[in-house]
Amino acid sequence: MSLDSDVIVDRRRLRRKLTFWRVLAAVVVIAAIAIVGMVVSPVGRGAFTTSGSIARVNIEGLIRSDQDRVEALERLENSQAAAVVIHINSPGGTTAGSEQLYDSLMRLKAKKPMVVVVEGLAASGGYMTAIAADHIVAQQSSLVGSIGVLFQFPNFTELLKTVGVQVEEVKSSPLKAAPNGFEPTSPEARAALDALVKDSYAWFKGIVKERRGMDDAELEKVADGRVFTGRQAIDLKLIDQLGDEKAAVQWLVEQKNVKKDLPVRDYKLSPRFGDLTFLRTATSVVFDAFGLSAIGRQIEQGGMAQVDRFGLDGMLALWSPAAAN
Template identity: 30%
Template sequence: MKKKQIQQADGRGRWGVVIVVLIFLALISFISALIVGVFVSTSEIEPAGNVAHIKVTGPIVVSAQRGFMSTGMTDSTEIVRLIEKADENPDIKALLIEINSPGGTAVASYEVADAILKANKTTVAWIREGGVSGAYWAATATDHIVANPMSVTGSIGVIASYLEFSGTLERYNASYQRLVSGPYKDIGSPFKKMTVDEEQIMQQNIDQIRVIFVEEIAKNRDLPVSEVEELADGRFFLGKQAIELGLVDELGGKDEAVAWIEEREDIEAELAEYKRPKSLGEILFEAFSEHGFYMGLGFGESMSVEKGVGITT
């Protein structure tokens, strides 16, 4: 009996040593990665290559949240900065804009498109899975658009919406006390129904943005405004349809986009990924996530060796 208790105690002791060692190694690894990450990720290191690769992913907004609470949006200010940085680099001969976005706000989309138009280098848009609405607007600012045959593009149009809770307030006997300096100051408030006049004002603004949208695409794609008008009803098109309508120039992917650049510039393309430096919050979050995973993996492997169990995927 005593012998069995001693063996159990020895087993617990070995596990205690294993756990302490794993925790110690994880902490050392985490601190090392954090120190390196702070100095490397937050610094502006010019990537090597002759073709700047810039990704536009997710909704395009003027200001996107950064850090571990990141919403997966594209910050137009950052994209504009990256475009300008690549354009100023004499080693960069062309810009490859990879697009996978459902669009964005009117101002943010305009800013990205305008920055591309102002670039003095060859620009190519590669629409991967989707480049619609404001993202398509940005794509039209490039010299050449390559789209996957099954990607979605187009969706030329403007949308505005809001939630209206006036019925809910009435149901719970709550009221909205309206104090405004002008009759339209609280237009679009969710706590009251929109009047006919307010709807007309909103629609007029939407229509004005649509006019600018259509005219910019017609100019960028060298298409008659009348043709773009017919397509500007919000419909999206697959790549195969888009090329027939003149909305894109070529069907394909990254290889085709790079090949077009190489032929245009007579170079052997070497992509240099241009991206914003990570914030300290993002570095911390990634470090915690990665080392938490490997720490758990270490426990799992120790148990597998101890019990003779092989785990594969």
């Protein structure tokens, strides 16, 4: 009986030791994968290779407030990058998000030579972003402009009447939460919204006028909400040059004394763990190989459960073909 007890104790000790070494090996493998992932991924390359090069930053899609992006641009300010090329392909976004990005790029421009390249579209908040640079390059067929501010909200009044639903409310003052979409918009609420839109529009026009060196007459030609092709925009002073990244780099060399033949390397904005999908999957495989499949599944499923929901709140500086007129 004593012999059986000793065997059981020894087996338990062996099992604990085996579990310890499995976990330790898994941690080492995961750390190695993370290091390799950081080196080979765009995030890692952006962090390690901007030294002695021109950093390429891509601004794409809808623009909203993003503190990760602000911090990434601040890191770029303090990097060893010789200059920055900002590629923009955006219809705009929220006024607050566009202003935040504009301010970040203005701070970056104060420390690094910077030029903007319009890939296909720099409209509304996207154009607000572009004018942070002292020089804007666009292709002939690119679309730029759409200087203006928009406030949209759905009104379900007629639908509620049809289905027989009435929304009741108690509020502290007539303009609280107005308009709400559940009742006709009052003249007072519409006037309050109109004042907000006009104030933001005046601010937007003011920075365009200042940054692009326009007089009032020149500004009025471009500030009616329209977009213009690159060919039109150059005569209207919305951009400075027709061309692509090569033309932008050449401008940096000629006008900002950036060393010739420096490589242009991507600098990833908003680096997040979720960008390294392969790392999450590899981690799951490692845990499974060491008999810890339950933990591996939790890691993989936890990453997949992170869904980025885009919300546009408040006033918009946004262009779309449907709303172009």
